[in-house]
Amino acid sequence: MRRTRSRFVITALAFGYAFLYVPLASVIFYSFNDSRLATVWGGFSTRWYGELFRNDLVLDAAYLSLRIALFSATLATILGTMAGLALARFGTFRGRTLFSGMITSPLVMPEVITGLSLLLLFVSLQSLIGWPSQRGFSTITIAHTTFAMAYVTVIVRSRLTAMDLSLEEAAMDLGGRPLRVLFDITLPLIAPAMIAGWLLAFTLSLDDLVLASFVSGPGGTTLPMLIFSKIKLGVTPDINALATVIIVIVSSGVMISWWASRR
Amino acid sequence: MADGTGFIQIRGVSKHFGDFVAVDSVDLDIQRGELFSILGGSGCGKTTLLRMMAGFETPTSGQIFIDDVDVSHQPPYQRPVNMMFQSYAIFPHMTVEKNIAYGLRKENVARLEIESRVHAILQLVQLDDFAQRMPDQLSGGQRQRVALARALVKQPKVLLLDEPLAALDKKLREQTQFELMNIQDKLGITFIVVTHDQEEAMILSSRIAVMDRGRFRQIGTPKEVYEYPVSRFVADFIGTINLFDGVVETVDGRIATVKAEDTDVPLNCEADARLCPGDKVCVAVRPEKIFISKNAPDDPDDTALKGVVEDLGYFGNLSLYRIRLPGGKMIQVSAQNRHRSAERSLDWDDDIYISWRARSAALLLE
Amino acid sequence: MMSKQADRFWRRVIVAAPYVWLFVFFLVPFAIIFKISLADPQIAQPPFTPTFDESGSLSITFDSFLFLLSDKLYIVTYLKSLLMASVATVLCLLLGFPMAYGIARSATRVRNLLLLLIILPFWISFLLRVYAWMGLLNNYGVINNTLMWLGAIEQPLQLIYTDFAVYLGLVYSYLPFMILPLYASLERMDLDLIDAAQDLGATPSQAFWNITLPLAKPGVIAGCLLVFIPTIGEYVVPYLLGGPESLMIGRVLFDEFFVNRDWPLASSVAMVLLTLLVVPIVFLQRNQARQNEAAA
Numbered sequence: 016m017r018r019t020r021s022r023f024v025i026t027a028l029a030f031g032y033a034f035l036y037v038p039l040a041s042v043i044f045y046s047f048n049d050s051r052l053a054t055v056w057g058g059f060s061t062r063w064y065g066e067l068f069r070n071d072l073v074l075d076a077a078y079l080s081l082r083i084a085l086f087s088a089t090l091a092t093i094l095g096t097m098a099g100l101a102l103a104r105f106g107t108f109r110g111r112t113l114f115s116g117m118i119t120s121p122l123v124m125p126e127v128i129t130g131l132s133l134l135l136l137f138v139s140l141q142s143l144i145g146w147p148s149q150r151g152f153s154t155i156t157i158a159h160t161t162f163a164m165a166y167v168t169v170i171v172r173s174r175l176t177a178m179d180l181s182l183e184e185a186a187m188d189l190g191g192r193p194l195r196v197l198f199d200i201t202l203p204l205i206a207p208a209m210i211a212g213w214l215l216a217f218t219l220s221l222d223d224l225v226l227a228s229f230v231s232g233p234g235g236t237t238l239p240m241l242i243f244s245k246i247k248l249g250v251t252p253d254i255n256a257l258a259t260v261i262i263v264i265v266s267s268g269v270m271i272s273w274w275a276s277r278r
Numbered sequence: 279m280a281d282g283t284g285f286i287q288i289r290g291v292s293k294h295f296g297d298f299v300a301v302d303s304v305d306l307d308i309q310r311g312e313l314f315s316i317l318g319g320s321g322c323g324k325t326t327l328l329r330m331m332a333g334f335e336t337p338t339s340g341q342i343f344i345d346d347v348d349v350s351h352q353p354p355y356q357r358p359v360n361m362m363f364q365s366y367a368i369f370p371h372m373t374v375e376k377n378i379a380y381g382l383r384k385e386n387v388a389r390l391e392i393e394s395r396v397h398a399i400l401q402l403v404q405l406d407d408f409a410q411r412m413p414d415q416l417s418g419g420q421r422q423r424v425a426l427a428r429a430l431v432k433q434p435k436v437l438l439l440d441e442p443l444a445a446l447d448k449k450l451r452e453q454t455q456f457e458l459m460n461i462q463d464k465l466g467i468t469f470i471v472v473t474h475d476q477e478e479a480m481i482l483s484s485r486i487a488v489m490d491r492g493r494f495r496q497i498g499t500p501k502e503v504y505e506y507p508v509s510r511f512v513a514d515f516i517g518t519i520n521l522f523d524g525v526v527e528t529v530d531g532r533i534a535t536v537k538a539e540d541t542d543v544p545l546n547c548e549a550d551a552r553l554c555p556g557d558k559v560c561v562a563v564r565p566e567k568i569f570i571s572k573n574a575p576d577d578p579d580d581t582a583l584k585g586v587v588e589d590l591g592y593f594g595n596l597s598l599y600r601i602r603l604p605g606g607k608m609i610q611v612s613a614q615n616r617h618r619s620a621e622r623s624l625d626w627d628d629d630i631y632i633s634w635r636a637r638s639a640a641l642l643l644e
Numbered sequence: 645m646m647s648k649q650a651d652r653f654w655r656r657v658i659v660a661a662p663y664v665w666l667f668v669f670f671l672v673p674f675a676i677i678f679k680i681s682l683a684d685p686q687i688a689q690p691p692f693t694p695t696f697d698e699s700g701s702l703s704i705t706f707d708s709f710l711f712l713l714s715d716k717l718y719i720v721t722y723l724k725s726l727l728m729a730s731v732a733t734v735l736c737l738l739l740g741f742p743m744a745y746g747i748a749r750s751a752t753r754v755r756n757l758l759l760l761l762i763i764l765p766f767w768i769s770f771l772l773r774v775y776a777w778m779g780l781l782n783n784y785g786v787i788n789n790t791l792m793w794l795g796a797i798e799q800p801l802q803l804i805y806t807d808f809a810v811y812l813g814l815v816y817s818y819l820p821f822m823i824l825p826l827y828a829s830l831e832r833m834d835l836d837l838i839d840a841a842q843d844l845g846a847t848p849s850q851a852f853w854n855i856t857l858p859l860a861k862p863g864v865i866a867g868c869l870l871v872f873i874p875t876i877g878e879y880v881v882p883y884l885l886g887g888p889e890s891l892m893i894g895r896v897l898f899d900e901f902f903v904n905r906d907w908p909l910a911s912s913v914a915m916v917l918l919t920l921l922v923v924p925i926v927f928l929q930r931n932q933a934r935q936n937e938a939a940a
Contacts (some may be wrong), residue, residue, distance in 0.1 A: 027742030039765065114666075124877075125874050126876060127879050129673075135680060136676055181365050242775070267769055
């Protein structure tokens with residue numbers, strides 16, 4: 016089928032992609048800037064990268080963020096897949112509308128509201144049962160899981176609805192009980208969606224600022240929180256280096272997985 | 279309680295989806311070893327009925343017995359029934375061998391036995407070399423055979439086939455038709471086929487049930503259904519038919535004459551003991567039962583009508599004619615091209631006679 | 645039968661686990677916000693009056709709500725947030741629609757790559773991307789430097805800390821949220837329909853307005869809501885790129901909570917915001933439900 020392309024559309028596309036990528040290019044470019052003034056070029060240098068890797072604060076925050084991301088992504092994937100299964104395969108059940116509403120709301124709710132609500136929950140819990148006494152790793156993980164779960168559900172659910180139902184029926188016809196069919200047939204076939212969901216949850220967690228700011232406590236500084244406090248003081252060159260590192264890691268990760276999925 | 283007539287007994291089975299009645303209180307007996315077809319257009323309820331037999335739907339009312347056991351509410355994984363799905367439903371993440379072995383593994387059959395049974399069935403469907411292939415490396419016809427093998431290897435009492443030949447091209451379809459019949463003959467398993475393709479049903483089956491809007495309109499052998507339809511619907515659904523509405527004039531021994539609306543000449547048909555003059559009937563004649571010729575027929579018992587050739591189509595082995603009767607009614611006639619000749623025997627706008635033997639016409643009361 | 649009960653048990657577990665989690669960590673907190681919005685702030689830990697005082701009677705006050713409604717600052721900020729969110733949504737739509745359209749009509753081989761390139765920035769830290777814009781828009785940032793170097797301007801333009809910068813940041817961050825649902829809707833459309841329209845005498849532009857746009861409606865609605873709803877409560881972008889007149893409600897909430905330590909007031913800000921959002925959120929859910937049915 017021949018596809019005509021109007022010049023307008025091509026221009027829009029070009030502009031759009033440039034719009035998306037120019038800022039990133041600029042950051043990468045200036046990460047090699049020797050000058051302390053972030054945007055005045057002072058010569059090529061990699062010193063900011065060196066400083067970055069010697070900065071304990073940054074490394075600690077990064078470590079915390081990674082741990083939180085790993086846990087919350089895994090938990091979110093498990094719960095999100097369950098929710099996706101329930102919505103796509105279980106037909107009507109009691110409380111389905113409420114369930115469906117709860118699942119998709121975190122997707123659109125402004126983070127300040129979810130953050131505030133969770134913090135208030137933790138504070139109330141603390142006065143009621145004494146936990147959590149220290150806000151940090153666990154509270155942030157809970158917050159991120161709740162938030163990311165919605166994304167995983169959407170991805171898994173759409174993959175489930177697109178999947179040929181007769182595959183599961185055939186398995187049942189051949190003698191597989193529903194639970195076995197779930198593990199033999201359904202899960203392997205939605206595995207790509209689950210992985211995509213996990214990666215998305217991981218990224219969302221790693222990237223989150225607002226939720227973490229609300230529900231964290233002393234000693235629980237995540238990488239975005241650290242970056243934010245630095246940025247508030249102004250554009251600094253070592254942030255450029257950090258940004259470039261993240262951009263490169265993420266881009267290569269995404270490109271590799273795309274290339275791998277094409278084979 | 280099953281009342282001991284068929285291997286498969288369907289008693290008063292209905293299926294309602296809200297207000298919509300998909301299957302309307304049907305009864306059916308299928309004998310062991312039959313190749314039975316349920317034939318109908320889309321939306322007639324045949325697929326719903328099939329799914330009820332497989333266990334994917336439960337009847338709203340009624341019962342289904344297989345080999346004297348009431349299976350109406352049994353889940354699919356407990357029934358001695360297996361299904362070949364229209365989309366084949368081959369598990370894309372398993373090899374051909376694993377696909378076929380799946381059902382046996384669910385039965386906890388010993389590993390060695392699984393291997394030998396899978397091997398045997400692969401030979402039966404002629405896919406011995408394909409055991410380790412992945413489904414996306416197979417052609418449509420091969421995938422169908424895997425689906426068939428996967429269902430058969432469990433030696434079910436009944437095999438259900440949902441539009442088995444629909445996705446195949448013409449040549450493959452013919453081949454597969456005969457293969458299916460052979461396999462069924464060899465294994466002796468009861469096959470139930472659901473299809474909308476009447477040719478398929480006619481060739482494959484020992485008996486056909488014609489279904490329309492949730493009910494069976496006629497159940498019989500292919501010959502019975504074709505030559506002795508009980509209603510306009512069945513007559514019209516299977517093959518082509520010419521229908522004449524009219525009223526019975528006389529009944530004289532074995533011949534009845536019918537005064538038809540669209541013709542000036544009364545039509546002769548085979549009489550039925552129940553007929554009386556004055557009954558409203560429909561005379562049904564198949565195109566191949568009609569003779570066409572430039573000369574009038576001699577036998578007075580035959581019905582003869584004059585007409586004009588409106589259209590003709592040459593198919594090599596036969597010719598199809600559309601004849602316009604004086605009243606304007608169109609009749610379809612087919613004739614085998616018995617003689618080899620470069621010229622057409624009949625041409626457009628020729629005046630001709632069509633005729634048929636009295637017993638070639640069926641009388642339909644509804 | 646034993647196994648049937650086992651199946652039913654696991655079914656319940658699969659539904660219950662996420663249900664309970666969300667109920668506790670998503671729904672209950674909203675009830676708590678509501679409760680606290682009805683309290684008075686006080687110097688204590690936690691910094692608000694309990695709902696039931698020592699004598700056990702209900703002690704609630706609508707003071708924070710009344711304060712909200714009386715102080716012009718809050719009302720103006722709500723309206724400003726609604727305005728900015730709307731404008732950002734429209735801008736996303738204007739840029740996103742042609743892009744989604746272009747991707748949907750591109751050759752299948754290229755399409756995945758194009759989609760990937762849309763999603764890729766999304767995977768890169770949101771914070772850092774906003775930061776990148778700071779570098780570009782700054783008084784001595786890339787854009788100003790380039791313009792001055794080219795001789796186009798003498799003094800740096802005030803680009804950052806303006807509404808303009810906030811819009812830029814918002815569109816930048818939320819564009820993928822607009823493009824993806826639009827793309828999904830457009831991709832599903834049968835291209836023959838446009839050809840048929842043109843065959844019947846419609847100009848390309850008419851075909852677009854009569855055929856393409858109406859058919860893409862679910863995608864447009866989803867995209868707009870997915871941008872509009874979270875944008876209203878945006879915090880980071882207005883903070884980093886906006887000026888004093890670009891005050892948005894997300895910032896107000898944050899400040900009331902962390903800077904003024906007025907939890908009841910922050911809670912009432914949240915309650916009002918939630919009320920504003922209920923209608924669009926329900927609308928979005930309905931739209932999604934309809935989409936899911938159509939796809940199934």
